[in-house]
Amino acid sequence: xIFISIISIKNMTFYYNNPxxxxxxxxxxxxxxxxxxGLIGRNGRGKSTLLxxxxxxxxxxxxxxxxxxxxxxxxxxxxxYKNVKDxxxxxxxxxxxxxxxxxxxxxxxxxxxxxxYDEIHNMYMHNNGYExxxxxxxELYDMNMNSDILxxxxxxxxxxxxxxxxxxILFLKNGYFPLIDEPTNHLDLKxxxxxxxxxxxKKGFIIVSHDRYFLDKCIDHIIAIxxxxxxxxxxxYTEWEYNFELQKNYERKTNEKLKKQIxxxxxxxxxxxxxxxxxxxxxxxxxxxxxxxxxxxxxxxxAMVFEQKIEKSIEEKNKLLKNEEKDYDLKIFVDEKxxxxxxxxxxxxxxxxxxxxxxxxxLNLYKGQRLFIKxxxxxxxxxxxxxxxxxxxYEGQIIIPAHIKxxxxxxxxxxxxGTIKENLEKEKLDEQRYRDIIACFNLRGNIWNKNLETFSDxxxxxxxxxxxxxxxxxxxxxxxxMNYLDIIIREKIEEAILESNPTMIIIEHDKYFMxxxxxxxxxxx
Numbered sequence: 001x002i003f004i005s006i007i008s009i010k011n012m013t014f015y016y017n018n019p020x021x022x023x024x025x026x027x028x029x030x031x032x033x034x035x036x037x038g039l040i041g042r043n044g045r046g047k048s049t050l051l052x053x054x055x056x057x058x059x060x061x062x063x064x065x066x067x068x069x070x071x072x073x074x075x076x077x078x079x080x081y082k083n084v085k086d087x088x089x090x091x092x093x094x095x096x097x098x099x100x101x102x103x104x105x106x107x108x109x110x111x112x113x114x115x116x117y118d119e120i121h122n123m124y125m126h127n128n129g130y131e132x133x134x135x136x137x138x139e140l141y142d143m144n145m146n147s148d149i150l151x152x153x154x155x156x157x158x159x160x161x162x163x164x165x166x167x168x169i170l171f172l173k174n175g176y177f178p179l180i181d182e183p184t185n186h187l188d189l190k191x192x193x194x195x196x197x198x199x200x201x202k203k204g205f206i207i208v209s210h211d212r213y214f215l216d217k218c219i220d221h222i223i224a225i226x227x228x229x230x231x232x233x234x235x236x237y238t239e240w241e242y243n244f245e246l247q248k249n250y251e252r253k254t255n256e257k258l259k260k261q262i263x264x265x266x267x268x269x270x271x272x273x274x275x276x277x278x279x280x281x282x283x284x285x286x287x288x289x290x291x292x293x294x295x296x297x298x299x300x301x302x303a304m305v306f307e308q309k310i311e312k313s314i315e316e317k318n319k320l321l322k323n324e325e326k327d328y329d330l331k332i333f334v335d336e337k338x339x340x341x342x343x344x345x346x347x348x349x350x351x352x353x354x355x356x357x358x359x360x361x362x363l364n365l366y367k368g369q370r371l372f373i374k375x376x377x378x379x380x381x382x383x384x385x386x387x388x389x390x391x392x393x394y395e396g397q398i399i400i401p402a403h404i405k406x407x408x409x410x411x412x413x414x415x416x417x418g419t420i421k422e423n424l425e426k427e428k429l430d431e432q433r434y435r436d437i438i439a440c441f442n443l444r445g446n447i448w449n450k451n452l453e454t455f456s457d458x459x460x461x462x463x464x465x466x467x468x469x470x471x472x473x474x475x476x477x478x479x480x481x482m483n484y485l486d487i488i489i490r491e492k493i494e495e496a497i498l499e500s501n502p503t504m505i506i507i508e509h510d511k512y513f514m515x516x517x518x519x520x521x522x523x524x525x
Contacts, residue, residue, distance in 0.1 A: 012063035041225030159186030338474035375524030
């Protein structure tokens with residue numbers, strides 16, 4: 001008999017207070033824990049909230065969530081350990097503590113100590129204590145990591161290495177179901193490929209990611225959090241998006257017809273009220289008030305029934321419009337007066353200490369080109385950008401015409417504190433144009449007087465991208481602009497770039513974004 005574990009969500013309602021924000025209302029959802037599930041939706045739609053509800057960090061205000069397995073979650077807080085092996089083992093289970101306890105209990109083998117020993121020994125075996133070292137090495141191999149990493153200090157791990165090690169821990173915890181929230185933010189293209197292939201070999205997890213290529217490589221189900229509903233699909237991202245676009249186009253055309261019908265019905269309702277009022281006036285003026293009164297009453301009743309039917313029809317048709325998203329077109333402003341030759345680099349060399357990380361790098365960038373710089377983390381991609389921006393020392397020549405304005409969006413947002421309004425005033429940027437841009441990014445409401453330190457990572461990234469495109473530019477330089485941005489916003493930025501045709505230099509690990517936008521690609525080895 002095959003045991004199927006289900007995460008069962010029944011009639012669940014959840015909202016935040018201060019300020020009030022409804023997230024889920026009467027949600028019913030069954031999630032099979034054998035699925036490789038991608039959780040998608042716009043920023044702020046409730047993806048992280050749903051994960052927190054499943055792992056019981058938040059409690060539903062109404063309804064229930066039940067599951068048979070414990071939950072393991074990425075990212076989790078980490079402590080310092082003398083080596084990576086201890087870090088991995090102690091986050092799977094307290095193996096060292098159990099081993100020490102069992103040794104102590106065997107030194108004094110009383111009946112109580114033997115019973116306690118058996119209890120601890122059973123936990124040790126249930127968590128694969130005797131095989132754990134071999135299992136760790138196997139997972140490292142599957143994650144394309146050398147076992148030598150086990151003897152390094154945890155502090156020496158790069159962001160990408162730490163991410164992959166933490167994911168390994170999730171899948172080595174026996175009897176736990178993994179929830180994985182945005183694991184690709186510190187991974188380069190190669191790291192994302194490796195993690196996607198690793199997850200594709202696994203069975204059973206929920207993952208939040210905005211990298212479409214990554215999702216296509218590792219999931220077989222999608223939970224889509226839409227504007228007014230949540231639906232489950234047995235598919236990968238690309239197939240879901242294709243069908244979703246067909247559905248959106250159908251709904252858009254249907255909604256246009258419905259709006260016309262609603263307007264016609266509303267006009268009919270107004271005419272009915274006007275006609276009824278006219279009959280009442282005729283009744284008042286006529287000599288045979290009995291006959292006219294009866295006729296007027298009958299006509300008035302017919303008019304009221306007709307009006308009720310119209311109102312009910314309008315109400316039903318308005319319900320069909322609820323999933324329609326209100327979107328604004330994004331525009332990137334380009335300085336069209338720049339010359340054809342935007343940038344020339346000759347024999348660029350960059351070193352840290354005595355070590356050269358870039359040697360003999362040459363580049364010509366022309367108007368309208370969008371250059372993507374590829375390479376593993378640490379290969380020197382950001383150093384090239386910093387040299388172009390004259391932020392670091394370098395050897396060689398970097399030639400940019402003096403009148404070309406460069407707008408730069410960093411991995412770490414430039415505005416770190418204060419309010420948006422204060423920062424706009426400080427840099428003398430166009431406030432109305434900035435408001436139009438962030439409206440396209442679905443940043444609305446009372447955001448102008450909020451301190452930037454209280455914003456989410458996704459909101460901060462939107463604010464940084466908006467800052468970089470609010471003024472016309474001859475050259476845009478973006479360093480990993482897509483981190484934390486949802487798929488809808490990524491696609492909106494793609495469309496704006498293709499429409500506006502700016503000259504750009506971009507470092508980005510979203511493969512679909514690169515394939516759609518790049519005119520030129522350089523790989524740094």
